[in-house]
Amino acid sequence: MTANVSMIPAPETRKKAENDATVDAIAAFKSRAKLIADTLGKPYRIKQLSVSSNGRAPAMPMMRAAAAFSSADAAPMPMEGGETQITTNISGQIELVE
Numbered sequence: 111m112t113a114n115v116s117m118i119p120a121p122e123t124r125k126k127a128e129n130d131a132t133v134d135a136i137a138a139f140k141s142r143a144k145l146i147a148d149t150l151g152k153p154y155r156i157k158q159l160s161v162s163s164n165g166r167a168p169a170m171p172m173m174r175a176a177a178a179f180s181s182a183d184a185a186p187m188p189m190e191g192g193e194t195q196i197t198t199n200i201s202g203q204i205e206l207v208e
Contacts, residue, residue: 119194128163131198135161143204152206159202 119127139159147154 117192124194124196127196128198131196132161132163132200135198135200139200139202146204147206150206152208154204154206157203157205159200162199164197164199 118124136159140156143154143156
């Protein structure tokens with residue numbers, strides 16, 4: 111009897127998703143920096159930028175089969191794809207140029 115099944119994306123799929131998320135996060139950072147600089151009427155440059163990614167599958171709680179259930183009582187486990195959250199965090203500092 112299977113008590114727990116975990117599926118994670120293939121390394122290539124995860125890496126592509128991380129790369130796409132990083133590109134999107136940097137674009138959002140630059141857009142926000144431009145908004146701030148334009149509002150203040152000054153050009154800017156990026157002084158510092160930190161990028162971190164976390165593309166691990168969410169932790170699944172460990173499930174144990176109760177001793178009272180026999181394998182005949184167990185329902186078949188549905189097998190279907192799910193989603194894995196890929197996160198990229200960007201933090202940084204801009205410098206307004208005179």
